[in-house]
Amino acid sequence: MTEADLDDVIDARRRAFGPIPAAGREKWRRMVLPALGEGRYLGVFDGTRLAAAARLRRFTQWWHGKPQPMAGVAGVTVNPEDRGRGVGTFIMKAVVDRAAALGDAVSALYPATTAIYRRIGYEHAGALHTVRLPAEDLRRITPAGQVKLRRMGPGDAAEVVSVLHRVHALARSSGPISWDEHTWGVRLGDADDFLYLADDGYVVYRWKGDDIEVENLVAASGETLRALWSLVGSASSVARHVVAAVTPDDPVLWLLRERTKEEVAQIRWMFRVLDVPAAVERRGYPAHASCEAVVTVDDPVRGGGTWRLELAGGSGAATPVDGPGPRLTVNGFSALYAGVPTATLRLSGLMSGDDRHDEALDAAFAAKPYMLDYF
Numbered sequence: 001m002t003e004a005d006l007d008d009v010i011d012a013r014r015r016a017f018g019p020i021p022a023a024g025r026e027k028w029r030r031m032v033l034p035a036l037g038e039g040r041y042l043g044v045f046d047g048t049r050l051a052a053a054a055r056l057r058r059f060t061q062w063w064h065g066k067p068q069p070m071a072g073v074a075g076v077t078v079n080p081e082d083r084g085r086g087v088g089t090f091i092m093k094a095v096v097d098r099a100a101a102l103g104d105a106v107s108a109l110y111p112a113t114t115a116i117y118r119r120i121g122y123e124h125a126g127a128l129h130t131v132r133l134p135a136e137d138l139r140r141i142t143p144a145g146q147v148k149l150r151r152m153g154p155g156d157a158a159e160v161v162s163v164l165h166r167v168h169a170l171a172r173s174s175g176p177i178s179w180d181e182h183t184w185g186v187r188l189g190d191a192d193d194f195l196y197l198a199d200d201g202y203v204v205y206r207w208k209g210d211d212i213e214v215e216n217l218v219a220a221s222g223e224t225l226r227a228l229w230s231l232v233g234s235a236s237s238v239a240r241h242v243v244a245a246v247t248p249d250d251p252v253l254w255l256l257r258e259r260t261k262e263e264v265a266q267i268r269w270m271f272r273v274l275d276v277p278a279a280v281e282r283r284g285y286p287a288h289a290s291c292e293a294v295v296t297v298d299d300p301v302r303g304g305g306t307w308r309l310e311l312a313g314g315s316g317a318a319t320p321v322d323g324p325g326p327r328l329t330v331n332g333f334s335a336l337y338a339g340v341p342t343a344t345l346r347l348s349g350l351m352s353g354d355d356r357h358d359e360a361l362d363a364a365f366a367a368k369p370y371m372l373d374y375f
Contacts, residue, residue: 001036001043002036003033006029008049009043009050009075013075016078031183038102039098040058042095044091050079051078052077052088053075053076053077053091054073054074054092057074058072059108060180063175063282064174064286064367065169066282067169067178069104070104071099071107072109073095073109074109074110076091076092078091096121105274105279106337108371111268111269114270117270118270120272121300121302121329122272123271123334123335123340124270124335125339127267127371128269128370128372128374129247129250129370130243130265131253131264133252133262134240135232135240136236137257137258138229138242138256139230140233141226141233141252141255141256142226142230143223143227144223148198150196154185154189157182157185158181160197161180163200164218167220170220174368174369175367176370176373177375187204198219198224200220200221201220203216203228211240211243212232214232214243214244215372216245217244225252226255247370247372272331273297276305276307276333279337280309280316280337281315281316284314285315286363286366287313289311290311291357291360291363293325293361295307295309295325295326298329299329302330305320306320306321307319324353325353325354326352326357327351328345328352336365337365338365338369339367339368
């Protein structure tokens with residue numbers, strides 16, 4: 001699509017997701033313009049009338065600490081009068097093909113409904129975890145040493161991306177994403193957000209009613225982690241609670257003096273492998289894990305095939321071969337890639353056949369995938 005189509009897209013988004021304030025529309029336009037130039041915004045037209053739209057966000061995603069390009073599918077809308085005609089499936093098949101053509105080997109999305117995306121090959125893989133904590137408990141986290149914090153803004157986009165690369169490589173993270181520098185520049189210009197940057201971490205938070213909402217808090221060192229959480233907790237004289245996006249084993253939960261019952265919510269996301277050889281090569285793996293297995297992947301959209309997987313020393317390769325081995329739907333292989341155990345895949349019908357290498361596959365693809373960002 002082109003810039004001339006954006007008014008129609010906004011109308012479709014309004015009908016699908018509700019009213020969009022004027023300020024939100026302007027921010028959205030600034031964020032999507034690069035996608036238009038890169039051919040990452042697709043539309044389905046009935047004559048000259050827009051019937052559906054979808055955008056491919058340009059993300060970096062980490063798997064076991066190794067970054068790779070990822071197509072984040074967002075803004076999938078079908079006009080009310082066009083629903084039930086197969087338009088959603090039609091545009092999603094085009095999205096998958098376009099993402100692969102742009103060189104992305106993997107893709108992810110937050111589903112409004114599971115069924116349509118599962119038919120296209122996406123499978124549930126991870127979640128955005130949010131926890132509600134007493135602000136006073138965070139205030140009591142004692143900073144260790146002197147950590148220099150400064151306010152940040154749009155000009156710090158490149159530094160934020162650099163920090164994320166260091167943090168997720170060190171933590172051997174699986175699933176988290178980074179926006180591109182242009183999008184970070186727009187996001188860091190929001191006047192209602194409070195933004196602080198350290199040498200090896202940062203935090204983005206805001207008021208949400210009577211609570212504090214932490215959108216992002218990442219740190220590569222314990223000193224910076226303590227300093228940032230203590231900073232957030234300093235609002236405890238006014239805010240009673242902090243709602244924060246966290247990792248499944250977030251270290252802040254081990255810094256609290258008390259832990260009994262925790263209010264944790266999950267927003268599920270789905271994942272899809274678009275190009276098996278490229279995805280296997282671009283992923284990181286545990287250095288001690290090794291596996292050699294032949295797998296067949298059935299992919300009605302992309303074609304599928306049979307590959308020999310060779311995973312060792314933290315690296316992987318997939319070579320086309322002929323031969324017997326376990327059979328997976330593309331949904332099943334995508335879930336395996338994201339760390340879902342082979343036992344789960346077999347019991348749910350996503351994997352069948354030879355089970356000799358199941359334990360080795362589990363060890364090689366082991367992961368606790370998560371995201372800290374919603375898109």
